[in-house]
Amino acid sequence: MSGSTIKIIIGPQHPALKEPERFILETEGEYVVDVKVRIGYIHRGIEKAMENRTYLQGLYLSERVCGICSDAHTTCYVQGVEELLGIEPPPRSRFIRVIVAELERIHSHLLWLGIAAHEIGFDTLFMYVWRDREVVMDLLELVSGNRVNYAINTIGGVRRDLNNGRIQKMLKGLKILEDRTKEYLKMIGREQTVLKRTVNIGNLSKSDAIKYGAVGPTARASGVKRDVRVDDPYAAYDEISFNVIVEDGCDCLARIMVRGREVLESIHIIREALKKMPDGEIRVRVKPRIPPAEALSRVEAPRGELLYYIKSNGTDKPERCKIRTPTLANIPSLCKMLVGGYIADVPIVLAGIDPCFACMDRVLIIDKEKRKAEVWTLDMLRRYGREWYQKR
Amino acid sequence: MAFAREALRNIFKKPITEKYPFERREPAEGFRGRPIWDMKKCIGCGTCVRVCPVKAVEMVGRGREAIIKHHLERCIYCGQCAESCPTKAITMTPEYELSDTDKSRMLHVYERK
Numbered sequence: 001m002s003g004s005t006i007k008i009i010i011g012p013q014h015p016a017l018k019e020p021e022r023f024i025l026e027t028e029g030e031y032v033v034d035v036k037v038r039i040g041y042i043h044r045g046i047e048k049a050m051e052n053r054t055y056l057q058g059l060y061l062s063e064r065v066c067g068i069c070s071d072a073h074t075t076c077y078v079q080g081v082e083e084l085l086g087i088e089p090p091p092r093s094r095f096i097r098v099i100v101a102e103l104e105r106i107h108s109h110l111l112w113l114g115i116a117a118h119e120i121g122f123d124t125l126f127m128y129v130w131r132d133r134e135v136v137m138d139l140l141e142l143v144s145g146n147r148v149n150y151a152i153n154t155i156g157g158v159r160r161d162l163n164n165g166r167i168q169k170m171l172k173g174l175k176i177l178e179d180r181t182k183e184y185l186k187m188i189g190r191e192q193t194v195l196k197r198t199v200n201i202g203n204l205s206k207s208d209a210i211k212y213g214a215v216g217p218t219a220r221a222s223g224v225k226r227d228v229r230v231d232d233p234y235a236a237y238d239e240i241s242f243n244v245i246v247e248d249g250c251d252c253l254a255r256i257m258v259r260g261r262e263v264l265e266s267i268h269i270i271r272e273a274l275k276k277m278p279d280g281e282i283r284v285r286v287k288p289r290i291p292p293a294e295a296l297s298r299v300e301a302p303r304g305e306l307l308y309y310i311k312s313n314g315t316d317k318p319e320r321c322k323i324r325t326p327t328l329a330n331i332p333s334l335c336k337m338l339v340g341g342y343i344a345d346v347p348i349v350l351a352g353i354d355p356c357f358a359c360m361d362r363v364l365i366i367d368k369e370k371r372k373a374e375v376w377t378l379d380m381l382r383r384y385g386r387e388w389y390q391k392r
Numbered sequence: 393m394a395f396a397r398e399a400l401r402n403i404f405k406k407p408i409t410e411k412y413p414f415e416r417r418e419p420a421e422g423f424r425g426r427p428i429w430d431m432k433k434c435i436g437c438g439t440c441v442r443v444c445p446v447k448a449v450e451m452v453g454r455g456r457e458a459i460i461k462h463h464l465e466r467c468i469y470c471g472q473c474a475e476s477c478p479t480k481a482i483t484m485t486p487e488y489e490l491s492d493t494d495k496s497r498m499l500h501v502y503e504r505k
């Protein structure tokens with residue numbers, strides 16, 4: 001039977017995937033030898049919709065790109081718009097941005113830890129972790145006024161201040177989270193149920209992580225010290241000292257450990273930020289019209305580097321807004337991780353990059369007359385772009 | 393077996409889940425629920441209509457005679473209208489049980505008396 005491979009298709013609709021995306025696995029026996037990814041099933045046209053909204057309305061749309069890292073998206077968006085305007089948000093607002101971003105990182109990583117446990121069939125851990133995640137969800141509700149779409153950022157600052165009562169409650173909640181996370185990390189390191197499914201699974205060596213441009217915890221689990229918070233500090237990260245968590249395991253266990261330890265580091269960052277937070281204004285008023293300019297903004301979302309490119313044309317609406325989410329950057333690494341592994345390990349390896357497919361999806365052109373769907377190459381897209389602008 | 397201790401400890405604990413709707417939890421202070429309009433304060437400037445990202449607010453008529461229609465099924469509870477209102481006529485209430493099967497019940501009309 002050697003040499004003959006069988007194609008196994010996972011998705012677009014599949015119980016192991018939370019979102020529709022298609023993975024075509026070439027398998028030889030139990031091994032995966034090649035992976036092809038086909039994206040484009042859940043493209044929502046948010047970038048285009050941004051062009052029909054004012055900058056302020058676009059803020060709430062950007063928040064809804066991703067339900068998990070909604071604060072990272074707004075931070076990235078407002079930073080871009082602030083750069084276009086040439087204004088600096090007040091110092092206190094920059095610290096509040098850091099605090100909400102780190103709370104979000106804690107909630108995202110704990111959520112992921114639960115999902116990873118679920119993918120390896122360890123639902124007890126999933127329930128425990130999600131129970132404790134409620135603590136950070138309550139803190140986010142307390143700080144921002146909502147559990148999911150926080151709407152704390154606005155162009156020129158933040159919308160809500162932290163008072164003493166909220167800070168005290170937050171410190172109390174952080175203590176619980178710290179104890180629980182430490183406990184889980186200790187338990188996971190010794191628990192055979194987890195170790196047997198994650199050690200040496202989905203390997204991505206350091207050189208491959210660099211070669212395929214992995215970002216965020218995926219890169220850091222392969223020993224690559226890559227973090228926008230340190231490499232290109234935004235908000236108040238340059239005033240807070242913290243460590244970039246790096247693991248050398250290169251496997252799924254390393255990805256769990258990186259995220260777990262990052263939760264602890266985030267708690268440390270929040271405490272530091274609360275200590276160093278200056279008094280004063282939390283926002284500056286801005287004009288709705290923005291002079292023609294271009295801006296590129298980067299943020300370390302819980303999943304990795306998030307990028308926004310915004311172009312203004314002098315009106316109150318952006319001319320172009322491009323979003324590159326971390327999942328898209330991690331897809332090439334994901335293909336590398338899957339190759340050589342067992343079919344049974346595909347779900348945990350897939351979950352290992354913390355995929356958020358709806359955020360990253362790219363457009364698929366469907367020709368109704370020819371009854372054909374195709375993915376465009378860069379050249380085809382360029383040609384189309386030129387023609388579209390000439391017609392306008 | 394590292395989880396055995398944790399599992400044992402949890403046997404004797406009460407369930408963490410609340411039995412909603414029999415037990416109802418109060419939202420945190422400052423929670424953004426359904427916005428309400430105070431028509432005594434409203435001057436009919438239309439700022440809430442302009443800033444709303446989802447076009448959930450509609451204004452019929454102009455100035456101090458205007459009627460506000462709030463489409464709850466479109467509202468995303470961002471609170472931008474309450475923030476932008478020049479006379480602070482809009483408040484975000486902590487009301488959160490807002491789902492309904494009938495669309496007509498989700499339209500809130502604020503008329504002048």
